[in-house]
Amino acid sequence: MNHPAIKEGRVALVTGGASGIGLAVAQKLRTQGMRIAIADRDEAALSEAAETMNGEVLTVLTDVSELAEVEALRDRVIDEYGEIGFLMNNAGRGFGGGAFSSLNGWQQVLGVNLWGVIHGLQTFTQLMIDQGTPCAIVNTGSKQGITNPPGDAAYNVSKAGVRSVTESLAHELRNIEGCQVTAHLLVPGFTYTGLIKRHIPEKPTGAWDPEQVADYLLKKMAMEKFYAICLDNDVSTELDNARILWNTNDIIEERPALSRWHPDYESEFNEFIREHAS
Ligand SMILES: NC(=O)c1ccc[n+]([C@@H]2O[C@H](COP(=O)([O-])OP(=O)(O)OC[C@H]3O[C@@H](n4cnc5c(N)ncnc54)[C@H](O)[C@@H]3O)[C@@H](O)[C@H]2O)c1
Numbered sequence: 001m002n003h004p005a006i007k008e009g010r011v012a013l014v015t016g017g018a019s020g021i022g023l024a025v026a027q028k029l030r031t032q033g034m035r036i037a038i039a040d041r042d043e044a045a046l047s048e049a050a051e052t053m054n055g056e057v058l059t060v061l062t063d064v065s066e067l068a069e070v071e072a073l074r075d076r077v078i079d080e081y082g083e084i085g086f087l088m089n090n091a092g093r094g095f096g097g098g099a100f101s102s103l104n105g106w107q108q109v110l111g112v113n114l115w116g117v118i119h120g121l122q123t124f125t126q127l128m129i130d131q132g133t134p135c136a137i138v139n140t141g142s143k144q145g146i147t148n149p150p151g152d153a154a155y156n157v158s159k160a161g162v163r164s165v166t167e168s169l170a171h172e173l174r175n176i177e178g179c180q181v182t183a184h185l186l187v188p189g190f191t192y193t194g195l196i197k198r199h200i201p202e203k204p205t206g207a208w209d210p211e212q213v214a215d216y217l218l219k220k221m222a223m224e225k226f227y228a229i230c231l232d233n234d235v236s237t238e239l240d241n242a243r244i245l246w247n248t249n250d251i252i253e254e255r256p257a258l259s260r261w262h263p264d265y266e267s268e269f270n271e272f273i274r275e276h277a278s
Helices: 020-031 043-052 067-081 103-131 153-174 210-222 237-252 263-277
Strands: 011-015 035-040 058-061 086-089 135-140 181-187 227-229
Touching (some): 011 020, 011 067, 020 086, 043 058, 086 103, 103 135, 103 181, 135 153, 135 210, 181 210, 237 263
Parallel strands (some): 011 086, 086 135
């Protein structure tokens, strides 16, 4: 059983589809008989990705942070294939900056990770609703957008925004009478992709392969789930849930911000994790 949009002959469009998680999802959907379009701003990676699919893929050089380029992408895919059944707003990058540093980093990371998703939703959602066929929109978030770890505030903010807009999207879609478009939030765990390879040349044992993320996403979509919160080889669902709960409890218990990383709360946090995730 698949999500009803995932069907032989239907069209899948994946942004950031030339590498990593996006490419793995595109490859899986192709093996299910879907017609594939991948959009990416890396031209060489697009050509390499096309080779892995025997050239049976539409590649479109696109910078998702530019609305006009996303609109041109829509026109190209519709000209070529006539419809879109599966849209994955997945293009992403890291290393934005701290809370009060690197304005340029903030603009670049939010431009791709958050505005890229918003541009995708503005450009494709109404079109997919109007098709009147089963469709799916997947946005790629991150655990960093949920638990907000120190290190890259700009990335965390971008992914918190992706979570928020995708939750709102799901709510709006289910309140449109007769609407057959569903929304899904993919939250990868630690996954060994281009994003990570640039900094760690050997695959760490804790990381999943992008193919595992793709399988997990498609399984959750088949189960009609909104959230696809992936595991990895180091992090179980119980551990994820405990970390998410601790983070939420910062507000309810009026603890200092990010108390998980506050020295005064170290032993309390460790005890909480032992209680909830062992
Ligand atoms: N790898 C992980 O551990 C991990 C964890 C959580 C979330 N994610 C998210 O998963 C998504 C996919 O990343 P990945 O890990 O597969 O990395 P990746 O680097 O292998 O793939 C990302 C792709 O996005 C493309 N891209 C970047 N900026 C773009 C732009 N402006 N327009 C179009 N394409 C652009 C890149 O060229 C690349 O091909 C990202 O949104 C990332 O934030 C990854």
